[in-house]
Amino acid sequence: MPGEAVLDLASGAGEPALSAAKRVGPGGSVHGVDLVEAMLAGAIRRATAFDGPPPLFTVADMTALPFEDGSFDRVTCRFGIMFVPDTKACLAETVRVMRSHGKAAFMVWGPLADNTLFTELDQAVTEVLGEDPNHAIDPLFRFDQPGVLASLLEEAGLRNVTEQSLRPTARVPLDKPFWRASLDMLFAPRLASAPEGDRERINAAVASHFSGVAVEGVCPLHLHARIVSGEMP
Numbered sequence: 001m002p003g004e005a006v007l008d009l010a011s012g013a014g015e016p017a018l019s020a021a022k023r024v025g026p027g028g029s030v031h032g033v034d035l036v037e038a039m040l041a042g043a044i045r046r047a048t049a050f051d052g053p054p055p056l057f058t059v060a061d062m063t064a065l066p067f068e069d070g071s072f073d074r075v076t077c078r079f080g081i082m083f084v085p086d087t088k089a090c091l092a093e094t095v096r097v098m099r100s101h102g103k104a105a106f107m108v109w110g111p112l113a114d115n116t117l118f119t120e121l122d123q124a125v126t127e128v129l130g131e132d133p134n135h136a137i138d139p140l141f142r143f144d145q146p147g148v149l150a151s152l153l154e155e156a157g158l159r160n161v162t163e164q165s166l167r168p169t170a171r172v173p174l175d176k177p178f179w180r181a182s183l184d185m186l187f188a189p190r191l192a193s194a195p196e197g198d199r200e201r202i203n204a205a206v207a208s209h210f211s212g213v214a215v216e217g218v219c220p221l222h223l224h225a226r227i228v229s230g231e232m233p
């Protein structure tokens, strides 16, 4: 809403902070935080080209926020909270920095099986490297079931907690390496310890998997995400 103060947790390359800055307009403000400075480089670059008052971006851990109590009207977090082992600390900080009647919304992934991008990548990597004994991608889906994150929001003191399931299908051209950033991010530890030459085999396996699901050069990527939101008393 115009004029609001928004905090975006785990902003990464800048979304949804940059979109929020357009919505709050010149009378509002948006502050994005991320734990990893390198992740914010793209966000900061985009903010300098922003048409209007740009969002600010700061390196910070969302379990220990560098803001005064009651500083924000809204808190957003897209695909970030699942990376934080101490979810309760993150939600306690969210509640602390929000004003009375403020609103917080967290977007998380639904089940792995409902997300074509991740299932195909997982199968391709497993084909080349075998089963992952550490199940490194499991934490990404820790809030995939209805009610899990909602209960934690309620425990943290938020009211009127709601949950929305989103199931769009993205259609992406097969000839673009749309999968590369997700492969690098989700499977980084496995790729880093893989024997030399396996990276090429993984790339080939991934390309073959997406060719298998493509229709006339276009890959339908089914997505399942949840938005869990709540309000301050």
Ligand SMILES: C[S@@+](CC[C@H](N)C(=O)[O-])C[C@H]1O[C@@H](n2cnc3c(N)ncnc32)[C@H](O)[C@@H]1O
Residues within 6 Å of the ligand: 009, 010, 011, 012, 013, 014, 015, 016, 033, 034, 035, 036, 039, 060, 061, 062, 063, 077, 078, 079, 080, 083, 084
């Ligand atoms: C999948 S990215 C999401 C980025 C962006 N919100 C988006 O939707 O494109 C997850 C981000 O969470 C950040 N992150 C992980 N743990 C964090 C923490 N404790 N505090 C702040 N950010 C964290 C990572 O550095 C990464 O940039």
